[in-house]
Amino acid sequence: MKSKLLLALLTVTLAGTAIAQVKTEDAIKYRQSGYGFMAWNMARIKANVEGQYNKEEVIKAANAIQAIAxxxxxALYPQGSDKGTGWEATRVKPEFFTNKEGVTKVAMAFNKEANEMAKVAATGDAAAVGAQLGKLGGTCKGCHDDFKAKK
Amino acid sequence: MKSKLLLALLTVTLAGTAIAQVKTEDAIKYRQSGYGFMAWNMARIKANVEGQYNKEEVIKAANAIQAIAxxxxxALYPQGSDKGTGWEATRVKPEFFTNKEGVTKVAMAFNKEANEMAKVAATGDAAAVGAQLGKLGGTCKGCHDDFKAKK
Ligand code: HEC
Ligand code: HEC
Structure with a gap:
């Protein structure tokens, strides 16, 4: 009985997570890609806020960050992917795989601010976008401080 | 008079394109990142279609592809970026910078199918998603055949 329950739970868990088994090297490359693409979009939102403001460009950038977030x-952090090379050797800290609570906290903060950024971008209010960029950037840094190794 | 008109046209053009000057190496890294992240999302849509179908995962993946598209x-193809290293040495072909018409054609086809994929994903119809995946994948290949060098 107990083992049947366990099996049922296990099935539910597997169905709820990534069904496709991603190879370690691919997972590392994919996550580095996601962050790398967000970095471009953060940089151009910053350039818009500091220079000439183009509402449409900021919306596109914010939407890309939101969809990636x-x-x-x-799913791109399978067990064992604290070592390996994607585009470059991974810089994730081992703590990412042990401090689940800490990761959840920074990831949720990031998600919240990324979704908020898309909303603020839609208004076209440059000053508000600038303020939200600061908050969102803080959540990138919040994760990096704890979970990304320095170069 | 003529030069004033030219200057005005130039200003309009500059305002309409990327305002921030992106460094060549960064531009290459950013575009490789965008494609790399789409590759993950294509792969997991495929895995869903071929295995157990998770509507929510497919929607997330399709939305990411759409927002990147x-x-x-x-803007990530500044003049001169046919040479240089981002995550790796660029594999764009020089034709990308000379055959504007050809690039526009493949890029528009890609955009169309990426936006369509997001719509189809929202329906949760696995067979339709599979068919649309084929069309979308064809537009990735359409660009690569002409504009990306083989390894
Ligand atoms: C939940 C944690 C987390 C969040 C949130 C996060 N990052 Fe990262 N980031 C990482 C980790 C971990 C790596 C290392 C990945 C690897 O090498 O495997 C990384 C790598 C990167 C890289 C590539 C390596 C480098 O330093 O050049 C960039 C660029 C980057 N992040 C930018 C961002 C930006 C911009 C944001 C927010 C818009 C962001 N990240 C949000 C954890 C996070
Ligand atoms: C408009 C042209 C174009 C479209 C559309 C396009 N690509 Fe690419 N792709 C390129 C170019 C050019 C490069 C090389 C970029 C560089 O190295 O500077 C590239 C590079 C890549 C890379 C990284 C290099 C490699 O081969 O591993 C991947 C992965 C990739 N593309 C996947 C995709 C996927 C998946 C799609 C569609 C969902 C797609 N691309 C759509 C032009 C395109």
């Missing part, structure tokens, strides 16, 4: 990148 | 990646 909501994409479920957690 | 609509983000204006053309």
């Amino acid at each position: 909501n994409s479920g990148m957690g | 609509n983000s204006g990646m053309g």
Whole structure:
């Protein structure tokens, strides 16, 4: 009985997570790609806020960040992927795999601010976008401080 | 008079394109990142279609592809970026910078199918998603055949 329950639970868990088994090297490359693409979009939002403001460009950039933030990148951290090379050797800290509570906290903060950024971008209010960029950037840094190794 | 008109046209053009000057190496890294992240999302849509179908995961993946497709990646191909290293040495072909008409054609086809994929994903119809995946994948290949060098 107990083992049947366990089996049922296990099935539910497996169905709820990534069904496709992603290879370690691929997972590392994919996550580095997601962050790398967000970095471009953060940089151009910054350039718009500091220079000439183009509402449409900021909306596109914010939408890209939002969709990546909501994409479920957690699936790109399979066990064992604290070592390996994607585009470059991974810089994730081992703590990412042990401090689940800490990771959940920074990831949720990031998600919240990324979704908020898309909303603020839609208004076209440059000053508000600048303020939100600061908050969102703080959540990138919040994760990096704890979970990304320095170069 | 003529030069004033030219200056005005130039200003309009500059305002309409990327305002921030992106460094060549960064531009290459950013575009490789955008494509790399789409590759993950294509792979997991495929895995869903071929295995157990998870509607929510497919929607997330399709939304990420759509937002990246609509983000204006053309700005990541500044003149001179046919040479240089981002995550790796660029594999763009020089033709990308000379055959504007050809690039526009493949890019528009890609955009169309990426936006369509997001719509189809929202329906949760696995067979339709599979068919649309084929069309979308064809537009990735359409660009690669002409504009990406083989390894
Ligand atoms: C939940 C944690 C987390 C969040 C949130 C996060 N990052 Fe990262 N980031 C990482 C980790 C871990 C790596 C290292 C990945 C690897 O090498 O495997 C990384 C790598 C990167 C890289 C590539 C390596 C480098 O330093 O050049 C960039 C760029 C980057 N992040 C930018 C961002 C930006 C911009 C944001 C927010 C818009 C962000 N990140 C949000 C954890 C996070
Ligand atoms: C408009 C042209 C174009 C479209 C559309 C396009 N690509 Fe690419 N792709 C390129 C170019 C050019 C490069 C090389 C970029 C560089 O190295 O500077 C590239 C590089 C890549 C890379 C990284 C290099 C490699 O081969 O591993 C991947 C992965 C990739 N593309 C996947 C995709 C996927 C998946 C799609 C569609 C969902 C797609 N691309 C759509 C032009 C395109």
